[in-house]
Amino acid sequence: MNKNVFAAILILFLTICSPQANDLFAADHTNLEENLPLEITDAIPTPYMNREVQSAFHYERTEDSKDKYEAEQRLEYGIFLNSQIEVHVPYQFGRAVDEGLGVTEAAVLYNFNQESIWIPAMALSGHALFPTAEDTDEIEPKAKFIMTKTIGRSSFFQRIHANASWQKNNDRHENERKDLYSWAIGYDCRLNPETLLVFDLVREMLPEKGKDMNLAEIGLRYQLHPRVVISMGGGAGLGSDSPHTRATFGFQYSF
């Protein structure tokens, strides 16, 4: 099947699954999702039986000064207690990429615990990255470990997060790494009842040997309605292999 047709079908499916009326569930601006608006995520899963449609629009000015745009649709579901499954379907365009479907992804996350005074909340997610983008042929596995810990004694809901991930580069070319690792640390706090401020620092191995990218990001998540969270964020690259800038606008709708 042509990849663009596949993308269109998937995006249509996700759109059909989106809510039609008042059949909804409270979204949660404190539950950080990957790239909504920053890379950092928290260890908190969506509640059992909750459903959420997420949309994100990403812009990136790459390290070689080209523009990359990505529109992404996701569906998230609380499949068991403390567990969620997700499907991600991105569509990319711009001078930096071949226009068309990006790498689609299916993921499952399991949260091990509620944090205590000393022990952080921990979660593990497993991902399958499907070769739906141009120049991709192999399914690639990815795993991510996530920790979240509340800090301080104020009521500002201040938390720190750590993410560590590994990805197998099955589509590697010559001079590319076999395993890709990335790390991120983040901080968030409640600015007012509906708004969350988020920071993160990301270090990510690029496929090409010897290249790593670093990113510093800042963003906001705002609970617009009990069922809607909107988010926006931006970041700047640090180092010669990093993108110049990144920006994201996100929208989450629970139904």
Next chain:
Amino acid sequence: MMNTINLSYRHLFPLFLLLLCPFTQANALEQRNNVSYLRGPYNFAFYNRHNSAYRLQAGIHFAHGKQHDVLLLDKQSNHKKSDASFEEESLAMTYGPPRIEPPMELYAPYSAQSNYMLFRAIDWTHMLHEQTYDILSAKNISWEDKKYWTDRIVKYYLEELDVPRSPAPLDITMRRAGTMMKPYFTVFRNYYPESNNYFFAAHWWHPVVYEAMMLSGNGPEQDDAVRRINEVYFSEVLKKRPMRMLLSREVMPRYSRLSPEAANAFDNLHMLHGIAYDIMAYDGWTLEQKTAEIKRVVKAMSYQPGDEELAAKFPLPRPDYDPFEYDDQTQGFEGEMNRIMMEMWEEMMPMMMPDGMSQDMKKNVMTQLRMKLMPGMEDGEKQGSLMEAVKSIMPKMKMSEESMGAGTTDTKMVNMMLDGWKKKHGDTPKVEPIQMSLYKGVSYNE
């Protein structure tokens, strides 16, 4: 020559995971176990139709959440300052409420780390509040069908999470919890009266909103009725707050007949708030002891098999109650809550004072009991909790370790109280189910 270890990403990632294994296997870890709302054609009708009331509720729940951290992180010796400043903050949030209903951990992140089970129990019952309001607010659900949808959400509430509040009357669950002789009981109401009475006022507001809806029906009169309740709340109730925790049966008798299970679950939640605040305010226990006791109380007041059979066994002191009239009887100390407390006290006495006591001593004890159950401290009232006050009058009072300890239950005393309830009220007839067609709402079916 010393060997150097060259740690690469490849080594660090599995090492990182390995280091975390002991944590993930620890039995002490509590899971979040959160469950989503029940979907229905009524979802968020209360938010959409009565937004100012929805936001007022969100302001009240801000106070409910943050009060946990305020008490847990402050010293009881600072109670006057803490009480005054938190009541002021709660009022500010009531007059300028948040737009969205908050979960407990949003304003009490410290307490969430040690008492998440309590927060799940509270949030889950707030979900029941919201969905039952939604059902009454939803114009697309006919007046006759309100009962069907309410029963559906009550069933979901009782079955889908492990810590729903019991559908049995508070008369049963308070006896089961056995908290009266714990060293913390009454500390919050005695030493934090402004904050306590803010919640007593909130526990007037919650039930009378249901009752106003029951009287006004599905049509436009409902909008006016909810608005009038908010007016009474701001103009009268907050200014002269109730002196007791009002029970559903007292101020929402019609809704209590529509869903006795939900009515009791709300009473059980409102009482749980008070007990949790007592425990958190009490300085004599460590955080671990407080957590153990809170878990015990949460479980004791949870749904247990057979509770639904008892759901409708409560009196209706004023079946034709007018929710728009904030009268003296609603404001005063005398009422169902304190009747239950007095009954429990009488039931415990033979075990605590097997040799009996003089009339003078009994009179003194009853005077202290009454003062301790009243918010604040009065002239002549002894310092400390109820248990500490009566112990000073009855030094020979017999108390078991279980009845006073953290996380322990004096089963013998609990059974004695439950037997006492059976003797007094076991034959109480069940409240009669309400005929929705007899109420005004039927003429507004849409």
